Amino acid sequence: MKICLFNGGRVGVVIGDDVADVTSVLDRLPSFRYPLPRNDVLIAALPTLQPAFEAAVVAAPRIPLAEVLLESPVANPGKLIAAPVNYQAHLDEAIADEATFSRAHVRKIQETGLFLKATSSLVGASADIVIGLPDRRTDHEVELAVVIGKTAKNVLAADALQYVAGYTIGLDITIRGPEERSLRKSLDSYSVLGPWLVTAEELGDPSGLDLALDVGDEPRQRANTRDLIMNVGDLIEFASKFYTLEPGDILFTGTPEGVGPIQPGDTIRASIDRIGALEMAVTQ
Ligand code: MN
Numbered sequence: 599m600k601i602c603l604f605n606g607g608r609v610g611v612v613i614g615d616d617v618a619d620v621t622s623v624l625d626r627l628p629s630f631r632y633p634l635p636r637n638d639v640l641i642a643a644l645p646t647l648q649p650a651f652e653a654a655v656v657a658a659p660r661i662p663l664a665e666v667l668l669e670s671p672v673a674n675p676g677k678l679i680a681a682p683v684n685y686q687a688h689l690d691e692a693i694a695d696e697a698t699f700s701r702a703h704v705r706k707i708q709e710t711g712l713f714l715k716a717t718s719s720l721v722g723a724s725a726d727i728v729i730g731l732p733d734r735r736t737d738h739e740v741e742l743a744v745v746i747g748k749t750a751k752n753v754l755a756a757d758a759l760q761y762v763a764g765y766t767i768g769l770d771i772t773i774r775g776p777e778e779r780s781l782r783k784s785l786d787s788y789s790v791l792g793p794w795l796v797t798a799e800e801l802g803d804p805s806g807l808d809l810a811l812d813v814g815d816e817p818r819q820r821a822n823t824r825d826l827i828m829n830v831g832d833l834i835e836f837a838s839k840f841y842t843l844e845p846g847d848i849l850f851t852g853t854p855e856g857v858g859p860i861q862p863g864d865t866i867r868a869s870i871d872r873i874g875a876l877e878m879a880v881t882q
Contacts, residue, residue, distance in 0.1 A: 599648060600874070601764075602794035603673055603722065604666040609640070611655050612794050617666055618658035623650045638674045638846020641747060641763050648797070668876075669722035671766055671795035672745055677847045678715040678789055679837055680741075680770055682707055682779065684827050684852025691855050698735065700776045707828055707852070712837055715770070715850070716784035723792030723876035727771055729862055730785035732882060735774045738860050739853035740811040740819050740868045742804060743768030743791055744830055750843040758834035761843065764795040765804060767870050768850045769878075771860075791848065793876045800872075804830045807871040809854065813864050821854030828852075 600612035609624060610617035627643055640647065683689045684707050692699040703710070721727075729736055747763025769790035773782040783789070804823060811819040823829070828836060833849055841847075860866065862882035869875035 603669040616660040620654040637844035642845035667724040680850035681852035685854040687855035719789040739770040741768040744849040746847040755831035755835040758831040819856035
């Protein structure tokens with residue numbers, strides 16, 4: 599199942615080129631009082647909501663996808679966790695370009711560990727990427743993004759995919775330079791998820807997915823998730839040693855080779871096998 603959020607918090611199931619509006623199912627969520635849960639309550643409830651979505655699709659109003667504004671398919675992730683250099687070819691290009699890639703940040707993922715992006719940086723596929731500091735080099739990074747479905751702590755890689763609710767395309771927009779990653783990658787609109795979430799059972803094995811990113815007519819990134827240094831299971835094992843993973847937490851799995859600068863006026867198109875594609879304008 600492909601689940602999207604659109605038009606101000608409405609929930610849809612994507613069917614072909616249409617969205618079936620199943621927002622009425624949200625009435626099944628428990629009502630909350632302060633203090634609110636720190637996880638994403640829709641993702642936490644997905645195992646019970648999904649059959650209700652399936653039932654609601656039959657009579658749901660349908661809207662052409664082209665006419666809706668797509669938001670991040672996870673509205674309230676508690677954490678945006680991200681893997682630094684996690685493809686060997688991207689590590690090689692970073693090592694080769696000392697002017698762009700700060701030496702302090704060019705190490706193997708097993709040594710660097712993971713980092714966090716601010717949740718305030720998160721937007722969906724119909725937003726613009728707004729260049730925040732025009733005097734600095736800002737790069738695109740396309741990544742497979744994993745949506746955690748169940749609370750996970752000290753999970754083994756072999757068991758890790760049981761904790762995944764689904765997958766989506768992630769863009770980890772990045773200012774190059776010497777500061778900590780969490781600062782350079784957390785400007786407003788510098789974390790993108792979309793166009794929708796594909797549930798784990800629909801996507802299947804995440805280890806052989808082609809991913810691509812173009813800027814305008816120019817192909818920039820072409821890779822396959824089989825070349826991840828730490829795959830999805832490895833990353834969940836690693837992350838869950840440090841953090842308790844909660845429903846709705848996002849794991850950006852790292853970008854492959856071919857990163858490059860973007861500027862206002864550019865159009866970014868990104869796609870991943872069995873998920874779909876998104877297209878976004880870069881503005882100032
Ligand atoms: Mn990245």
